[in-house]
Every structure is written in structure tokens, then in C-alpha cells.
Amino acid sequence: MPTEGVIKFQLEHTPADPLPDNLIAEINPWRKWMYERGLIGIVQIPEGMVGYGNISLRVEEGFIISGSQTGHLPDLTAEHYAWATAATPEENRLVSRGPIKPSSESLTHAVVFEQHPPARMVMHAHHKGIWLAAERLELPLTSPDAAYGTVEMAAETTRLFAESNVKEMGIFAMAGHEDGIVTFGESAEQAAAVMEKYLALAGE
């Protein structure tokens, strides 16, 4: 992978109190729903154990998202969510507040919220079955050259909204991010229903 010219994730994070309970109550059951299905979790790679997957909810200003390094936890609390108040995906820049830092994959969520104003929930899951079947299922696909957490991934996600029927499908796959898929919807139920539909179509 070329590293020259790659803009590192520019996070301006301000430590702050946890988010209000009513917002946590809206997102947390769905994070649990993902964890129970292995869509969020932890995996062994040569470098060690890494968590994967995250979930976000649009709020009045920006969005709230599960915190970095939380994939291994069966249950999250208000301490595990960050509030992304501003995002500039084309500069790989995110401004956030809260008791924990947001994932560097937050910018993909930011692009979905920016490109699709009705979207209220975004789920980034890892699922080998859906990912491997992406072409057969005709999922919109980001370029294999776009790695996670990069400006290229943000640009590719933006491109899908311009060039594919991703809005209607509510799902896309990340060819350059192994097992990476994203679903979204105007409600949590809708984002989850798209996920369930494709889990079934992938044969699970």
C-alpha cells in the first residue's frame, strides 16, 4: 500500500461527560443486537486482538458513535459513546467530545449522514459471508484500493451515493476493508432490517 500522501486521521477530541441517557437508550440496544450476531466483536490478527464494527445515531448536531476499542465488550454504557460534532471527511478530520474517543471509521458514518439526510442510523459491521457475496448480491462496492479510515474511503463512499443505488439499497460493502459492510436507515429498525435481509441472502 502506498503511504505517501496519506492523510492520517485528524481527531480533535475534547474529553467530556457522557451523553444523555435518552440518546444512549436509543442506540445501545442496537449495538447489543450487532454484538450478539458477531457483527461487532473482536478478531485475532497477527499483530494481536483487534475490535471491529461500530454504530452511530444522528442527533440534532452531528452524531453519536460507539467508542474506539470497544468491540470486545458485550455490554456498553454511556461511558463508551462519543459525540462527533463536526466532520470534514475530505480532510480526514473529525471533531468530537465525550468520555471516549470515536473510531477512525467515524468518517464513513459522517459521509453517509452527509450524503443521505434521511439516514438516522448507520451500522458498520464485519461479516465474511455478506462481504464475500457482495458481487453476487450486487452490493455497491468501494474500491479495493481504499483502506479503512482514509480520505480515499470517504471519497469512495461519496462516489457510491452519486453513482449507485446505495440510497435505495441501504447497504454497501468495502472491497478494501476485509469483511467490512455498512447498512443504514431512517430508523434503527430499518438499518437492522437491511442487515437481516442480507444475512439471509448470504446464507446465514
Ligand SMILES: [Zn+2]
Ligand atoms: Zn471495519
